[in-house]
Amino acid sequence: MDKIWLVFQREYLVRVRKKSFIVMTILGPLLMALVMIVPIWLATMSDDTKIVQVLDESGYLKGKLTSTEELKFVNVAGTLEEAKASYLKSEDAALLYIPKIDLEKPQGIQLFSQKSTSLAMKGSLEKQVRQELEEVKFANSGIDQQVLDKIKTPISIRTVNLSAEGEKSSDVAVTTGVGFIGAFLIYLFIFIYGAQIMRGVIEEKTSRILEVMVSSVKPFQLMAGKIMGIAAVGLTQFLLWIILTSAISGGVAARFDLKRFSDAQINQTMQGMENDRDALQAQEIHEVVSAAQNLNVPLLVGSFLFYFLGGYLLYGALFGAVGAAVDSETDSQQFMLPITVPLILSFIVAQTIIVKNPNGPVAFWMSMIPFTSPVVMMLRLPFGVPGWEMALSMLLLVLGFIGTIWVAARIYRVGILMYGKKVNYRELSKWLFYKG
């Protein structure tokens, strides 16, 4: 135990003091903050106002088109040919031509432009023209606009999980989001730090330190100390990232008053509606908040840590074994594949099948198999998983990592003292049964 602790300390300290660790710890949050801030910043830089010339022969739209920040409408007169000629001389964005039209079948509306128009501009123009024409039609048909507004009925279905214990509001978006973040973190962590374990072992092999080491430490102690040390490095980095990211993005947001804007932006997109309806918006926000509150946070955090560590140990041991079996990183590919496939598969399936049907058979089986359960179970958890499934999955994961650590330790023990030997799967399987 002492020796595992010594190995753990070395693995941790050497990595944490490396320049690359410090650089990544600082750059990571900067990059993340950049990813979050740049789109918002770009959005705030409104494009130049585009001037659209309008030639209205129908008379329906005279002065009705309202200029916005992006689009400014200027009425022009004359024939289409004249308008076209004068438009070509101007630097305006486009020329909108509305001929004399039949209200029932409006045809022949054209947009001339020197450069291709964007889809957004076309959409926005179509919407405005449609609204104006509809209004004219309403007026003609005798329907009062106010009456119509009253008839429009916004609908939002409140989803509630019903169980013996009572009712709980749930929000599919929130539930999926929480699960997805957990699953993604586990996936990312296993990949980044699993590969580090492998590289660490290969480095020890190529630097020929291993024979000195194993004459004073048992290979298992060496492997265990290394896996745990690197896990601690990863957790440290994650923790620092979370702290720094929130500090940086918080600071930047406060400085540029972006927060208000981005909140507004988010609300707008969530709404996805043409008209603001405060009551509905409030209702929706309330739904999200209450759904978030209704998530069983201690259970989620607890099982996140469990699956996080379980999955990492399971895969970490295997990555360590691969490192021991090969002489250089280039040889590691053939052994990496069977390790990465279940991991990638679980993540892909997580995004598709499991989100659609979190309690279906695929979801069930994948959350039982230890190789896929860390990612898949995280995704299923917020939807509520029966207690026995949870217990069985955890038990299988524990058995799974004990099993892989046993296998890995045996491969490791033989592999670390083999130099310059190309290893294949048959060879590896023999190593499992070598005597001490």
Place this chain on the structure above:
Amino acid sequence: MQPILQIQGVSKFYEAHQALNQVSFDVPKGSIFGLLGPNGAGKTSLIRIITQITAPDEGRVFFEGQPLQPQHVQQIGYLPEERGLYKKMKVGEQLVYLARLRGMEKADAVQRIKVWAERLNLKEWLTKNVEDLSKGMQQKVQFIATVLHEPKLLILDEPFSGFDPVNANIIRDEILKLREQGCTVIFSTHRMESVEQMCDYIVMINQSQKVLEGSVREVKSRYTSHTYQVEGTGKLMITSPDFKVLSQKQHGNHFQAQVQLEPQVGPNQLLRYLIERVEVQHFQEEVPSIHDIFVQTVTEE
């Protein structure tokens, strides 16, 4: 006196071949013990059994009379042939780490590292990264790491490879000093001249088996060919059936000859025979070198 290490009937099998076959010998305390053999003879397998990296399939090993146990690791220092250091670690920290893995307290380790660094002129390098050191200096660091915990038994596998002659001498002197302090040294090498120079006892392993064992002098006398170099003045004519002249040169009145004695004949008889006939200026037994014995044993097998 009880031997520090007893190896009794040790065998080790790998899948396709047998690395060691019923090897037995004792390593006397306080000796420098040469473990010789051609490449692939099974030396490394044996060393890995003594250092408990692997276990024997058959046979037993005793350390100071006790069956080999994990805590004996702290009494053994091992310098493997395939040796290295963590490149991205400071020399001093690395030595402390390796010493603590061998059961030393941190403060003790720091103390002794200072002493050793002084002795081997490494003091100003302790705070440098290993990768900044020359290969020779790295070897010195490895040597310090091996002896730092003051082991009773030191196992050195090709200790001089990679050293220039000056540093090789420094290391040789340190090994001899350690022996004086009571340390036993098992010395595995292909350099027969250093075996001749340093070893008290040798064991030779060839094709997984022990083929030769004993003190250096004993082994040499066993391989003696009873041949003598004789030089002097006069005309040498040997007619006795007790002596066999292997070669003879005559330059005027000066002769040089190589004479082999028949088994039951002693060197004094040859001398007596010569004194009566010529004037002897030089008389020396041709002793086989360990190198010759090594080559002869290996090729005979």
